[in-house]
Every structure is written in C-alpha cells, then in structure tokens.
Amino acid sequence: MNKKFILKKITKNIFQINEPWNFEGCNIYLFKKNNNCLIFDTGLGLFSLRKFLKKLAIKNFLVALTHSHFDHIGGISDFKKNEFVVPKFIQKALHNRKNWCLKYLKKENFNQALLNKLTDKKAKQICNSFSLIIPNITPIKTNIISWFDYNFKIINLGGHSKDSCIYYEPKYKILISGDLLYNGKIYADCHSSNKKQFLRALNIISKLDFKIVLTGHNEIMNHRDALKIINKWLLILSKTN
Ligand SMILES: [Zn+2]
Numbered sequence: 001m002n003k004k005f006i007l008k009k010i011t012k013n014i015f016q017i018n019e020p021w022n023f024e025g026c027n028i029y030l031f032k033k034n035n036n037c038l039i040f041d042t043g044l045g046l047f048s049l050r051k052f053l054k055k056l057a058i059k060n061f062l063v064a065l066t067h068s069h070f071d072h073i074g075g076i077s078d079f080k081k082n083e084f085v086v087p088k089f090i091q092k093a094l095h096n097r098k099n100w101c102l103k104y105l106k107k108e109n110f111n112q113a114l115l116n117k118l119t120d121k122k123a124k125q126i127c128n129s130f131s132l133i134i135p136n137i138t139p140i141k142t143n144i145i146s147w148f149d150y151n152f153k154i155i156n157l158g159g160h161s162k163d164s165c166i167y168y169e170p171k172y173k174i175l176i177s178g179d180l181l182y183n184g185k186i187y188a189d190c191h192s193s194n195k196k197q198f199l200r201a202l203n204i205i206s207k208l209d210f211k212i213v214l215t216g217h218n219e220i221m222n223h224r225d226a227l228k229i230i231n232k233w234l235l236i237l238s239k240t241n
Pocket of ligand 1: 067069160179
C-alpha cells in the first residue's frame with residue numbers, strides 16, 4: 001500500500017486523498033472521469049501527487065485551489081501552468097510567501113515513524129526548507145468551473161484568509177469548503193484572516209442548499225452536521241470579535 005497518499009472513495013466519481021504522515025494535512029478531492037481529473041487542493045507536496053494520480057490511470061489534470069495556505073498548495077509545482085483553473089485572487093495570493101501561513105507548519109504535526117519509511121528527510125528539515133515553484137498560471141476569467149456535467153461556482157468569501165473561497169455545485173448539491181468549514185478547530189487568526197468576513201462567510205454557507213460538504217480537513221459532512229459546526233463556529237467568532 002502506498003502510504004504517501006491514502007485514497008478514499010466518496011461516490012462513484014469523487015474521492016478524498018490524504019497524506020497520512022501529516023496530522024494537519026488538508027483533504028485533497030479528486031473528481032475522476034475516465035482519464036480525466038479535477039482536483040481541489042494539492043496537499044503539502046512532499047511526494048508527487050501527480051505520480052499518484054497517474055497510477056490511477058489519469059492523464060488529464062485540472063487543479064483548483066481553495067486558498068493559498070501551505071498545506072493546500074504545496075503540490076502545485078507538480079502541475080503545468082495550463083492545468084490550473086484558478087481565479088485571479090488566488091493566483092495573485094500564491095506569489096506572496098506571507099499568504100502561505102508557514103507559522104503553522106510544525107514538526108510536531110508529522111508522523112515521524114511513518115515518514116521514516118518514506119523518505120530520509122526529517123520533519124524539522126521539511127518544515128525549515130518548505131518552498132514552492134509557482135507555475136506561471138493564467139487565471140480563469142469566469143466564476144464557474146465547468147467539468148463534464150459539474151458546474152462549480154467559485155465564491156470568494158475571505159474570513160479564514162483573504163483569498164479563501166468555496167466551490168458550490170448546485171445540481172449535485174456539493175459544497176467544497178476549504179478551511180471555511182470543517183469539524184475541528186477554527187483558524188481565524190492567520191495572516192489576512194478577518195473575523196467579520198468569517199462570520200459573514202458562515203452565514204452565507206448556512207443558506208446554501210447542499211447535501212455534502214467536502215471539507216478542507218477531517219471528515220466530510222452532511223448538511224445537518226455542517227449546520228452544527230457553523231453554529232459552533234459562529235458562537236466562537238461572536239465571542240472573540
Ligand atoms: Zn488554511
């Protein structure tokens with residue numbers, strides 16, 4: 001079994017990919033049709049996501065991003081500039097290292113025992129040497145990513161970071177929430193976080209008609225569980241505001 005990445009099936013066409021050696025690693029989502037894929041976020045990039053996807057017989061890649069934090073964009077160097085479907089506000093944010101929010105890249109978040117089986121690099125070294133080659137991406141001009149019969153609306157909400165966005169697919173009632181919603185600790189104090197915007201973002205999300213949330217971290221959620229987390233996070237935000 002390839003422990004560099006773990007693949008979990010969600011539906012016939014949708015998969016979640018995790019980096020098991022990184023406790024704080026983001027969820028990568030793979031939408032797959034035949035040889036084609038659309039992925040949301042790219043993980044830390046320590047190992048080649050592209051190679052892993054190629055082993056799944058994927059030949060055509062499209063890459064979308066929820067925001068420019070290191071744990072979501074680390075794998076972008078693996079992809080070609082014309083493989084990105086990224087709006088301008090994220091494309092711009094990628095070029096400023098401050099937006100990567102590296103203060104949260106900590107060696108304690110790595111499973112060193114598992115890492116030892118995969119690489120000679122130590123967690124400390126990985127954290128200290130994190131860097132990216134940013135592909136020369138041309139941002140997309142629309143606010144919709146159309147891929148086969150999916151149409152993802154890109155909604156830039158800010159809050160967690162200025163460039164945080166969600167992807168909403170109204171026909172299949174899918175929400176890809178990035179770090180704006182998941183079952184875990186809320187991060188509203190990163191570089192370019194904005195608590196007022198975060199409150200507004202959660203209120204907007206709560207009004208969307210979705211069945212499933214593909215979250216930036218931890219387990220995916222149904223609508224009912226998502227509303228519970230929204231209420232919990234709204235309470236936290238209103239207390240700290
Ligand atoms: Zn983040």
